[in-house]
Amino acid sequence: MHYYKHGRIGTQTVSYPFTIGHECGAIVEEVGTAVTRVKPGDRVAVDPAHGCMTCDQCQAGRFNTCRQVRFLGSPASEDGCLAEYIVTSEHCCFPIRDQTSFIQAAYVEPLSIGVYSVEQAGLLDEARVGILGAGSIGLNVLLVAKEKGAAQTYITDPLDYRLDVARSLGAGWTGNPDKVNIVNEILDQEPQQLDAVFECCGEQTAVDQALELLKPGGRLIIVGSLLGEQVAFTVDLLRRKEISIFNIRRQSQFTQAALDLIEQGKVDTSALITHTFDFQDAKEAFELAVAYADGVIKASIIMP
Numbered sequence: 173m174h175y176y177k178h179g180r181i182g183t184q185t186v187s188y189p190f191t192i193g194h195e196c197g198a199i200v201e202e203v204g205t206a207v208t209r210v211k212p213g214d215r216v217a218v219d220p221a222h223g224c225m226t227c228d229q230c231q232a233g234r235f236n237t238c239r240q241v242r243f244l245g246s247p248a249s250e251d252g253c254l255a256e257y258i259v260t261s262e263h264c265c266f267p268i269r270d271q272t273s274f275i276q277a278a279y280v281e282p283l284s285i286g287v288y289s290v291e292q293a294g295l296l297d298e299a300r301v302g303i304l305g306a307g308s309i310g311l312n313v314l315l316v317a318k319e320k321g322a323a324q325t326y327i328t329d330p331l332d333y334r335l336d337v338a339r340s341l342g343a344g345w346t347g348n349p350d351k352v353n354i355v356n357e358i359l360d361q362e363p364q365q366l367d368a369v370f371e372c373c374g375e376q377t378a379v380d381q382a383l384e385l386l387k388p389g390g391r392l393i394i395v396g397s398l399l400g401e402q403v404a405f406t407v408d409l410l411r412r413k414e415i416s417i418f419n420i421r422r423q424s425q426f427t428q429a430a431l432d433l434i435e436q437g438k439v440d441t442s443a444l445i446t447h448t449f450d451f452q453d454a455k456e457a458f459e460l461a462v463a464y465a466d467g468v469i470k471a472s473i474i475m476p
Contacts, residue, residue: 173458173461173462174397175190175192175245175247176192176458176462177462180247181397182397182401184246184247184248185247186247187247190247190251190252191245191251191252191254191255192245192252192254193244193245193252193253193254193255193473194220194243194244194245194246194252194253194281195220195253195278195279195280195281195282196218196220196244196253196258196274196277196278197215197216197217197218197268197273197274197275197276197277197278197280198215198216198218198253198258198274198277199213199214199215199216200212200213200214200215200216200265201257203262204262207262208262209262209263209265210262210265210267214265214267215267215268215270215272215274215277216265216266216267216268216277217265217266217268217277217278217280217281217427217431218244218253218258218260218264218265218266218277218281219263219264219265219266219281219284219427220243220244220245220253220264220281221235221236221238221241221242221243221244221264221422222241222242222243222250222260222261222264223235223238223241223263224238224239224240224241225263227239227240233424233425234424235424235425236421236422236423236424237421237424243422244258244260254451254454254473254475255475256475256476266280266427266428266431268431268435269435272431272434272435274474275445275448275472276434276441276445277431278472279434279441279444279445279470280427280430280431280434281427281430282308282309282312282470283312283315283316283430283433283434283439283441284423284426284427284429284430285309285312285395285420285422285423286309286312286313286314286315286316286430287316287423287426287429287430287433288420288422288423288424288426289309289313289316289370289393289395289420289423290313290316290317290320291426292393292418292420293368293370293391293393293418294368294391295317295320295321295322295367295368296321296367297320297321297323298321298322298323299317299321299322299323299367299368300322300323300324300326300362300366300367301317301322301324301325301326301366301367301368301369301370302325302326302327302328302358302366302368302369302370302382302385303317303325303326303327303328303343303369303370303372304327304328304369304370304371304372304373304375304378304381304382305328305329305370305371305372305373305374305375305378305396306327306328306329306331306334306335306337306338306346306372307329307334307372307373307469308444308469308470309372309395309396310327310329310338310370310372310373310395311334311337311338311341311444311469312441312444313370313372313395314327314338314341314342314343315341315439315440315441316433316439318341318342319433319438319439324344324345324362325342325343325344325345326343326344326345326346326347326354326358326361326362326366327343327345327346327347328346328347328348328349328354328378328381329346329348329349329373330348330349330350331348331464332348333467334469335347335348337443337444337469340443341443345357345358345361349377349381354381355381355384355385358385359384359385362385364387365385365386365387365388365390366385366386366387366390367386367387367390367391368386368390368391368392368393369381369382369385369386369390369391369392369393370393370395371392371393371394371395371396372395372396373396374396374397374398375396375398376398376403376404378396379392379394379403379404379405380406383405383406383409383410383413383415384409386413386415387413388412388413388414389413389414389415389416390413390415390416391415391416391417391418392415392416392417392418393418393420394417394418394419394420395420405417443469444469444470445469445470445472446466446467446468446469446470446471447460447466447468447470447471447472448471448472448473448474449471449472449473449474450473450474450476451473451474451475451476453473454473457471457472457473458471
């Protein structure tokens with residue numbers, strides 16, 4: 173959506189024409205002679221990141237920060253999956269069960285970011301967490317945090333319909349930052365403050381709120397793609413509380429874990445997949461998502 177709306181994410185700038193899209197489910201059409209993981213006809217979820225498997229980052233298991241990473245639908249990297257065919261590596265293909273839909277398979281990628289983010293937060297049972305931003309990624313974090321045993325979840329968003337969805341998914345408290353002082357509201361209920369806060373909207377104001385909400389020794393997990401070139405921190409709060417900051421770069425080795433959560437029925441993503449479009453209506457799908465219209469959370473496009 174950043175590429176569609178803004179033409180860039182950070183220094184990654186689109187040069188047209190450009191095929192977008194990095195979340196997909198697919199059928200394997202053909203395989204190379206050395207492929208053993210999948211075969212023609214297999215139904216798969218696709219991890220959009222191709223690690224080189226040889227650099228220091230890949231050797232350390234940090235495929236998301238591979239120095240030569242190729243990513244579907246990323247400028248100066250690879251065209252996206254909004255196409256009839258793509259070529260990808262076998263290690264990016266994860267077979268799905270017969271009863272798993274291609275839309276569910278496509279949703280594995282954003283869910284894997286939620287799984288990775290919660291893992292990086294090191295949440296313990298009974299943790300009390302804040303999620304600032306209730307878009308697709310924030311709601312994924314909510315689903316995973318609850319599955320991992322979070323005792324209480326606080327989630328915010330300026331769009332009330334998203335808060336309605338968050339409550340339907342079991343959020344303990346929701347608040348609209350345009351209508352209430354969310355810091356005061358949450359701290360009234362949590363005077364000892366929160367164990368972790370996930371910034372999932374890409375806004376400086378959310379970073380500021382997170383520092384106030386976190387307890388000493390708490391963790392700030394920056395998941396959202398911040399739109400500005402720089403972000404600022406209140407150093408006094410950061411230092412006195414000894415806040416740890418974790419940045420999320422997509423995800424690393426959590427595709428199968430996310431797929432397992434869906435296929436084992438541990439998380440239900442159906443409420444997040446709100447709209448489906450045929451390929452010829454793709455522009456309508458993007459315009460709907462950009463406008464946050466008709467209660468959209470996630471729109472899927474079906475190729476012919």
